[in-house]
Amino acid sequence: MIETHKRQKADENQLNIFDFLLTAKRNKKPLFIINICVGLLTVLYITLTEPSFRAKAVVTPPTPSDLIEFNAIIRVLNQIAIEDEKRESPEYMLRELSTDDAFNLFKRHLSSEKNLDTFLESEYTKNKNITKTEKEKIKTQAKEKILILNPKEQELKNIEINLENKNPEEAENRASTFINLAIQSSHEETIQTLKSAIELHLKINELKIETLRESAEKNRISEIERIKNAYQQAKKIDLESPAMGGNLITSYSGENMYLRGYKALEAELVILKNRKSNDPYIKSLPTLLSQNKTLNKLDATLIRGRLVNIDSSPTAPTTPYKPNILICIIIGVGIGILLSILFIITTISYKRYKDLNKEI
Structure with missing residues (x-):
């Protein structure tokens, strides 16, 4: 009996849907x-x-045609490197830009601390007479308003950039500024790489030309000395001209140079001494000069190619993001x-507590 009474009491203390609905009705x-x-x-x-607006932009990888101007210069530089076997190593060869390479370069600049600091400095803290601590606080708060959504590898390679601001027009302008800074810095890095490669090839060519000219001048002076010695030998034996017949020697160079006769040697001395330039006698010089002419005409700063395409430009939002x-x-x-629910449960529990106290 006692156990049955306890069970009945326990059943009465359990919360059921009937008690819940009855309490709600009351x-x-x-x-x-x-x-x-x-x-x-x-x-x-x-x-x-206060309403907060979010400007959104979507950027996509460039197309191969966007990279034509970049890769045209790279091909010219690589062709020049191939013409010189010593420069056929990887340190002189540039890899042509692929759409993935260009887009990854842009993404690196978009997410870089340098690009972010430049943006925050120009848009949030410029011309503000504040302490360094206050400036850092403003930058930290501003960073939270920038959201960069990178795609998953299996999805389309688009990047979504969101920027939040209290003013819709300002959100649009700042989002555009942020994206353009990344585009500009990635473009400048690519241009600087090409300019450095052009300057490197020019420097190497100039050193080769200088070395070849110095070597040619030394050869000219040495040749003058050899001809002088041969001239003196020919004078001693009074050999005015080469023998016309009965001469088995077919080469008049080296030790046999005096056999040319002192008149021919004297004329050659005059030509060598009066020579103003050795360039026509340097075999590889025309190729190097032609390369330099091409390199000097290459101007990477004139490239108008794109490393990224803006699929959806930031626009001033009409509806607030928050609230x-x-x-x-x-x-x-x-x-x-x-x-x-909490009120009903509390009411039921309190009523049962009071009923229990009455029974006691």
Whole structure:
């Protein structure tokens, strides 16, 4: 009997749907007041919260045609390197830009601290007479308003850039500035790489030309000395001209140079001494000079290629990102329901507590 009585008491203490609905019916007014208060607070939050707008832009990889001008210069430089076997090593050869290479370069600049600091300095802290601590605080808050969404590897290679601001027009302008800074810095890096490669090839060619000219001048002076010695030998034996017949020697160079006769040697001395330039006698010089002429005409700064395409430019948003009215309403309704449930449970528990005390 005692066990049965305890079981009955336990069943009575369990919360059932009938007690829940009955309590809700008896407390319509308090529940109505709770939900009205929650609704008013939700409306108050939406009304008092300053709206924040988010400008969005989407960028995509470049097309192969966007990279034609970059790769045209790279091909010229690589062709020059191939013409010289010593420069056929990787340190002199440039890899042509692929669409992935160009887009990865842009992404690196877009996410770089340098690009971010330049943007924050120009848009948030420029010309503001504030302390370094305050400046860092402003930058930290501004960083939270920039969202860069990178795609997954299996999805389209698009990047979405979002920038939040209280003013829709300012959000648009700042988003454009942020993207353009990354485009500019990545373009400048590529141009600088090409300029450095051009300057390197020019420097190597100039050193080769200088070495070849010095070597040619030394050869000219040495040749003059050899001809002088041969001239003296020919004078001693009074050999005015080469022998016309009976001479088995077919080469008049080296030790046999004197056999040319002193008249021919004297004429050659005059030509060598009066020579103003050795360039016509340097075999590889025309190729090097032609390369330099080409290199000097290459101007990487004139390249108008693109490393990225803006698929969707930032535009001034018309609806605020925060507060989101729909989400606020859903949260308000959820809080109202939760508070109502807690109120009903508390009411039932309190009633049972009072009933228990009466029995005692």
